[in-house]
Amino acid sequence: MNARRYTFLDLKTVNSPFAEKIDEALLRVAASGRYIGGPEVDSFENELAQSCGADCCVGVANGLDALRLIFRAYIELGVMKRGDEVIVPANTYIASVLAVSDNGLVPVFAEPDAATMNLDTSRLGKYLTDRTRAVMTVHLYGRTCFDSALTCFAKQHGLKIVEDNAQAIGATTADGMRRTGALGDAAAFSFYPTKNIGALGDAGAVTTSDRDLAAAVRALANYGSDRRYHNIYVGLNSRLDPVQAAVLRVKLPFIDEENAYRRSIAATYNSEILNPAVVKPLFVGDGSMVWHQYVVRTNSRDDFRAYLSDNGVQTDVLYPTSPFDQPCYSRLYNPDCPIARDIARTVVSLPVSRCTSETDAREIAAIINSYNPGAK
């Protein structure tokens, strides 16, 4: 029995290197008298747009709203209408799907590629109908899901590409030339505290280089008003809090450092985990991935997790149930998605944050290598 404890994620530890700067940022907002919008939000929007290479950024309240507002804006602009279909990955967090169905659009679940666990861009034609208007690509676990098969498909059929970039801030295309958040027509970011760049609460953003879309998202998130007391849409209130913007401005400059750290932990797991009962994630050494999660797969998940827990290793499961199998959707949808269901049955996330040192990663790999399924 190993006495050491390997924390999956402790947000206090994650934020401690920034503590002084975060305190300064909080006091700055408190003293500023600007508690809605203002310079912190404007600056953060500019800095995020610049960091990913998009022309426009609109800060919003959270990642789900970022996605919802993109589709809502497309509807207001006449690009989509209720009843239209959006191809969404079957293996994703439920927020990706909620954003579609909340707008009266129909999610069409696409099977993942078994190796990347992301959208299989070579098989999108299967899901195309005359009502398809968009493909949502989710860079799940921090793995960029964007290639010429996707762009050709979208171009050929006049579809929008919407990125769910909640898990992949700072990720790039394989050639390292372009960043997620500026790959498709619009992208949603989440700064939920556990993401690679997390706020001290809820926060999100939309990036796009489509100025009309950005203006519609901005208006929709502010009661539908394009100027004060002039409401052009039936909008909502989903603004980025300046307190969160100020905190995010402290952390955003360190995104590449954060992601490089995660890559080094992932590389250690990749070279050191050598147990045939544990399938490692497809490893790419090109720096395109940002390893929001390091996800292994095993047929004996409960047993494996109990063994790791007994040896002090905390793990998590993202996600134990596919969105379409959740009670809220299971009566509406029953797609033929055996790969997605198999992923939901077998995935386990290993610790990959700043709470895990290189030594920890080597020790966790050694513990995993001693795992013998079924042995008690």
Ligand SMILES: *Cc1c(COP(=O)(O)O)cnc(C)c1O
């Ligand atoms: C976290 C997350 C969201 C939602 O973001 P919130 O800020 O929690 O609303 C959406 N999609 C994916 C893939 C996520 O991981």
